[in-house]
Amino acid sequence: MNSHTVYHTFKTGERREFVRITDDVQEAVDESGIAEGMVLVSAMHITAGVWVNDNEAGILADTLEWLDKIAPPSWKEPDGDVADELLPEGGDYRHHRGGEDNGDAHLKNLLMHHQVVLPITEGKLDLGPWQEVFYAEFDGRRSKRLVIKVLGE
């Protein structure tokens, strides 16, 4: 059994942003020399996620709009009545009592999850035709890390 570990650091220009990392994950697999196995792609922060979906601008914009409705920020006006009601009673997150303003990003992390595990077959990410891997930043504009761990032989 072999393993290989790579870290990437992201500092997005936007507070919320999708960063396509499919090629970075394949590169880690290439470096590992592993032909059959699994690769874990995992955000090391609690306000970010990893998603496998389509690299289509409409989907990514739809998703960010929708996430703001079901896991609403309190640092901007609620995006409609549903978002308003999904904010905590009193209008702000308990988490913000310590000076933070990213309570919504923790809920977005819950919805999306911070990690995926991808299959490796014959040295390649064994993905479907439209599957791309994204690092999803929900509280960016500062350095945040991601770990890629390849396991197999």
Next chain:
Amino acid sequence: MNSHTVYHTFKTGERREFVRITDDVQEAVDESGIAEGMVLVSAMHITAGVWVNDNEAGILADTLEWLDKIAPPSWKEPDGDVADELLPEGGDYRHHRGGEDNGDAHLKNLLMHHQVVLPITEGKLDLGPWQEVFYAEFDGRRSKRLVIKVLGE
């Protein structure tokens, strides 16, 4: 270390449907000869998911009703005011500008996730008494693939 890879193709009769695949996953584990390890069960599409839950018809129907409220389709009437408001501003997904109508299925994929990793102990899926594995189709009636990758020894 050993590995074993199996692909399954689904073409569901309904647009949305749960397909129980617990036995298919166990069969892949049996074929692998692996006694201790993990098995990755992963949809190869971006409008499907994999879920571990109870094989009880009420839960599956409840779940489909609820998913249509929080990740609403635009190809049918919204299922209430919440669904109506969770649709994108303007009433339709940006993703649909390219001719698609499955924007909701991408959000359902986000909620449910496209993959699970299951433990293998003494050659068996190490599941709790009610845990069953489901392929969850959100945009079916066409051929879609799933990969099962067993890893261990």
Next chain:
Amino acid sequence: MNSHTVYHTFKTGERREFVRITDDVQEAVDESGIAEGMVLVSAMHITAGVWVNDNEAGILADTLEWLDKIAPPSWKEPDGDVADELLPEGGDYRHHRGGEDNGDAHLKNLLMHHQVVLPITEGKLDLGPWQEVFYAEFDGRRSKRLVIKVLGE
């Protein structure tokens, strides 16, 4: 390749409760003697989850409040109009026809997921500075199991 399997049983005092298990997972890794690999942490029940997030009381309380709005119980008054509308048509889950009252816990399981896979590097859980592992109980006050499976070498 080596593997190591540990089971934990939880019987929470509250119906819903987060239990921090980071040290239990590290202990399983220590016992395994594995330096490089992955560890699967998986609830063996369909009304519980595993979450990696911050051990901050405000976040955990925010999360439970929010989960009751988007995956509403029917055994207490809906927490607002959104929760009321997200209940099934007729006001109760089909799943409850069999005498259960935990339909909401199955939806919370879907949202949070029942498992995470964590990287192991140099014998340690390779987590970010704020990442802690939680067992999330959504239908407790009875004995429920969790499996930890370590894989690597």
